[in-house]
Amino acid sequence: MTNDPIECQPPSVSLSFGPVVPESQSRPGALGAVLAFALGAVALWATNALVGKTLLAAYPVSLVQFLQFCGATLVFALIRFFPSPVLRIPQGEKGNAALAYAVGFLGLVGTMVLQYIGFASVPVIEANLVAYTWPLITAAAVILLGRPRRPLLLGLAAALGFVGVALVISGGRAHFWSNRAWFEGGSLVGYLAALGSALCMAFYSLTVGRLAVSPERLLLPSALIGVALTFAWCLHDGVVCPSAAHLLLGLYLGIGPMGLGYYFWSRAAKLDHGGRIAIVAYLTPIASTFLLTLSGESLSMTAIAGAVLVIGSCLAVGIEGTGTRHNVQNGR
Numbered sequence: 001m002t003n004d005p006i007e008c009q010p011p012s013v014s015l016s017f018g019p020v021v022p023e024s025q026s027r028p029g030a031l032g033a034v035l036a037f038a039l040g041a042v043a044l045w046a047t048n049a050l051v052g053k054t055l056l057a058a059y060p061v062s063l064v065q066f067l068q069f070c071g072a073t074l075v076f077a078l079i080r081f082f083p084s085p086v087l088r089i090p091q092g093e094k095g096n097a098a099l100a101y102a103v104g105f106l107g108l109v110g111t112m113v114l115q116y117i118g119f120a121s122v123p124v125i126e127a128n129l130v131a132y133t134w135p136l137i138t139a140a141a142v143i144l145l146g147r148p149r150r151p152l153l154l155g156l157a158a159a160l161g162f163v164g165v166a167l168v169i170s171g172g173r174a175h176f177w178s179n180r181a182w183f184e185g186g187s188l189v190g191y192l193a194a195l196g197s198a199l200c201m202a203f204y205s206l207t208v209g210r211l212a213v214s215p216e217r218l219l220l221p222s223a224l225i226g227v228a229l230t231f232a233w234c235l236h237d238g239v240v241c242p243s244a245a246h247l248l249l250g251l252y253l254g255i256g257p258m259g260l261g262y263y264f265w266s267r268a269a270k271l272d273h274g275g276r277i278a279i280v281a282y283l284t285p286i287a288s289t290f291l292l293t294l295s296g297e298s299l300s301m302t303a304i305a306g307a308v309l310v311i312g313s314c315l316a317v318g319i320e321g322t323g324t325r326h327n328v329q330n331g332r
Contacts, residue, residue, distance in 0.1 A: 071254020121190025
């Protein structure tokens with residue numbers, strides 16, 4: 001291993017939803033570990049919106065995010081300074097440090113802060129669905145920049161997904177798209193923030209595969225920046241200390257969905273070869289929407305139809321994208 005934590009792998013032949021792994025590192029026996037890491041990430045991500053909703057009902061976004069980044073920093077620091085030989089990731093050649101840290105910052109800080117601004121501004125169940133359009137945005141990038149096997153099918157799936165987003169946002173209210181309606185109740189800020197979160201996560205997913213750098217080395221600096229920024233935000237808001245129970249929930253958001261969630265998914269993507277576990281990520285909006293529904297959140301019939309389009313499009317894009325990457329990597 002080199003002393004520089006920011007390192008690059010050889011370029012990939014196609015855009016990827018996860019880090020690019022040399023074929024020599026792929027072993028059939030590792031599939032169980034890959035799926036375990038991926039499903040662990042999805043299970044943690046699925047609880048993010050529900051726990052976030054609980055805290056946002058009592059505290060401002062700044063405090064919730066501060067606690068979340070504190071928890072994530074703890075996770076990344078422990079993994080960074082007390083590494084496990086089992087979880088060690090082989091490193092490659094030195095690369096562009098500034099680019100790698102920018103990827104980590106946008107992927108972690110950009111995604112989570114914008115997502116929670118969305119949660120606080122519009123119904124959580126709607127913001128959550130909009131934020132999880134990042135697979136559709138990634139598919140659009142694949143169509144524009146890559147060589148997908150069936151671009152028309154991918155394009156149609158992505159287009160239907162964005163139609164679903166419009167239905168979720170409007171809820172079937174025809175007047176919603178008027179200028180006045182956009183500015184009522186913070187709707188403009190909330191939905192744009194959720195969409196911005198999706199853009200950040202799509203950028204992270206497309207770019208992190210070019211960097212052969214362990215997750216904790218890439219994300220720890222970003223988490224520390226997030227702690228500093230959200231602490232300053234808390235001082236500006238003048239928030240009070242949370243109760244013990246809410247403090248634990250806030251730290252869980254950082255340790256679980258943010259810290260271990262990002263780490264587990266990055267581990268799964270590093271170990272995987274051929275993009276076989278990419279489809280697992282699209283279970284997240286299904287699971288999170290289900291949990292929010294159990295908690296009392298509801299959607300109009302029109303928004304439900306939009307949610308079906310969003311989730312169905314995510315699954316279609318994932319299946320098609322996985323097949324495309326598999327064929328390309330096998331020279332087909």
